[in-house]
Amino acid sequence: xxxxGKITLTELQGLIRDKLYEALPGFFWVVAEIAEIKLNSAxxxxxxxxxxxxxxxxxxxxxxxxxxxxxxxxxxxxxxxSAGIPLRPGITILFKATVEYHELYxxxxxxxxxxxxxxxxxxxxxxxxxxxxxxxxxxxTMNRELSLPPYPRNIAVISSSNAAGYQDFINHLTNNxxxxxxxxELFEAVMQGESTERSVIEALDRISASDEHYxxxxxxxxxxxxxxxxxxxxxxxxxYVTQFPVPVLTxxxxxxxxxxxxxxxxxxxxxxxxxxxFLVAQTLECENMIIGMASSIYTEAAEIISSAEExxxxxxxxxxxxxxxxxxxxxxxxxxQAETLLRTKNNLLRMGKDLTDRLERSLxxxxxxxxxxxxxxxxxxxxxxxxSSAALEPGEIIVTHFEDGKATSIVKETNKKQ
Amino acid sequence: MAKKEIGFNEAVKGIEEILKNIEEGExxxxxxxxxxxxxxxxxxxxxxxxxxxxxKIDGIMQDLKS
Numbered sequence: 001x002x003x004x005g006k007i008t009l010t011e012l013q014g015l016i017r018d019k020l021y022e023a024l025p026g027f028f029w030v031v032a033e034i035a036e037i038k039l040n041s042a043x044x045x046x047x048x049x050x051x052x053x054x055x056x057x058x059x060x061x062x063x064x065x066x067x068x069x070x071x072x073x074x075x076x077x078x079x080x081x082s083a084g085i086p087l088r089p090g091i092t093i094l095f096k097a098t099v100e101y102h103e104l105y106x107x108x109x110x111x112x113x114x115x116x117x118x119x120x121x122x123x124x125x126x127x128x129x130x131x132x133x134x135x136x137x138x139x140x141t142m143n144r145e146l147s148l149p150p151y152p153r154n155i156a157v158i159s160s161s162n163a164a165g166y167q168d169f170i171n172h173l174t175n176n177x178x179x180x181x182x183x184x185e186l187f188e189a190v191m192q193g194e195s196t197e198r199s200v201i202e203a204l205d206r207i208s209a210s211d212e213h214y215x216x217x218x219x220x221x222x223x224x225x226x227x228x229x230x231x232x233x234x235x236x237x238x239x240y241v242t243q244f245p246v247p248v249l250t251x252x253x254x255x256x257x258x259x260x261x262x263x264x265x266x267x268x269x270x271x272x273x274x275x276x277x278f279l280v281a282q283t284l285e286c287e288n289m290i291i292g293m294a295s296s297i298y299t300e301a302a303e304i305i306s307s308a309e310e311x312x313x314x315x316x317x318x319x320x321x322x323x324x325x326x327x328x329x330x331x332x333x334x335x336x337q338a339e340t341l342l343r344t345k346n347n348l349l350r351m352g353k354d355l356t357d358r359l360e361r362s363l364x365x366x367x368x369x370x371x372x373x374x375x376x377x378x379x380x381x382x383x384x385x386x387x388s389s390a391a392l393e394p395g396e397i398i399v400t401h402f403e404d405g406k407a408t409s410i411v412k413e414t415n416k417k418q
Numbered sequence: 419m420a421k422k423e424i425g426f427n428e429a430v431k432g433i434e435e436i437l438k439n440i441e442e443g444e445x446x447x448x449x450x451x452x453x454x455x456x457x458x459x460x461x462x463x464x465x466x467x468x469x470x471x472x473x474k475i476d477g478i479m480q481d482l483k484s
Binding site: 294298301302305308309311312315316318319320322323326327329330 | 426430433434436437440441445447450451453454457458461464465468471472475479482
């Protein structure tokens with residue numbers, strides 16, 4: 001091997017660079033996933049990009065890339081605003097880059113532009129895939145099928161204790177205008193960045209394992225304006241929520257589209273404050289329902305009393321009128337009887353008079369004087385009245401009495417009637 | 419020892435029985451005033467119970483509102 005043609009490493013690297021630039025001039029639009037992303041103190045952004053086009057997501061290519069500070073600020077701002085998420089590990093980007101080769105650092109891509117619509121589309125596709133999977137598994141609506149207690153009092157809160165949203169939530173809940181008492185308990189979790197998924201799931205696990213019963217779980221975050229919510233499109237978080245035994249309420253601050261976690265939650269509102277307002281409104285509804293029931297009971301009771309009063313009045317009237325009727329009937333009966341009695345008395349009197357009249361007449365007829373007057377005579381012997389011819393014997397002296405005198409006779413003979 | 423007070427329904431039944439007696443039975447004048455007096459007493463008991471119940475309910479509702 002000849003050493004005549006030897007070159008230094010720097011010369012070789014220079015050679016590679018020159019050949020590379022010659023072979024790959026200009027820029028390329030490249031699709032890759034961000035594996036790592038770091039910002040140094042000077043504001044330069046260093047990324048590690050991977051390619052994994054094979055099914056199963058195995059990494060098939062890897063390269064370093066940079067976005068110089070002069071570009072990074074405007075690029076990241078524009079990207080975050082347009083795609084709805086910041087540049088972060090796990091997302092796929094379509095970027096414009098030149099291939100750079102540095103003698104000391106080797107190959108890297110210098111990113112000068114990024115198309116946010118590609119990432120947005122990709123995120124949307126991933127989100128759709130998660131929703132499809134949850135639907136296919138039949139779990140998408142499972143949490144929504146639970147029922148929230150009328151008065152959700154014990155509340156497990158998954159949030160970061162120093163998040164502004166958490167403080168807002170607690171303030172709204174405890175200073176509600178109706179004085180309802182809620183008992184929130186914080187289950188601390190990281191609500192942004194790569195550890196969001198693991199941290200939120202761990203918090204859900206702690207709630208499940210707790211001896212305390214919670215009426216609802218509230219997942220809230222908030223404060224930052226352009227924050228990355230795509231972590232809540234995670235299949236794992238969403239699946240945990242669907243399987244959770246109590247209703248899960250979310251207030252994770254979505255702007256346009258709901259995250260998948262919002263979608264599977266029992267109820268999702270925009271902000272932590274809105275979650276607190278919802279809980280207060282729910283309790284107010286419960287109280288109104290109770291007041292309504294109390295008022296129905298009162299109305300019902302008043303009706304029962306009034307109908308009982310009517311019944312009593314009717315009984316009273318019937319008793320009084322029946323008693324009066326009986327008295328009147330009896331009085332009439334009595335009157336009739338008295339009349340009968342009077343009539344009977346008169347009849348009796350008349351009958352008595354008739355009788356006495358008749359008797360009188362009879363007596364009158366019996367008076368011998370009267371008899372003699374009508375032409376009859378009376379015969380006596382020795383002063384005794386003779387009633388039978390058998391009492392007389394011929395030759396006996398009898399006296400015949402007339403009305404106006406008497407005649408003395410001697411009996412010649414007596415004959416009995418045949 | 420105080421006698422246990424007659425219940426509302428029992429009292430109403432009593433009034434109805436008396437009424438049935440005098441409406442349908444052979445009226446007995448000697449017993450009539452006694453019966454009517456008894457009925458009136460029962461009605462009074464019922465009225466008092468109703469008024470008391472009403473006052474109690476009002477009290478409870480007032481309690482709820484305060």
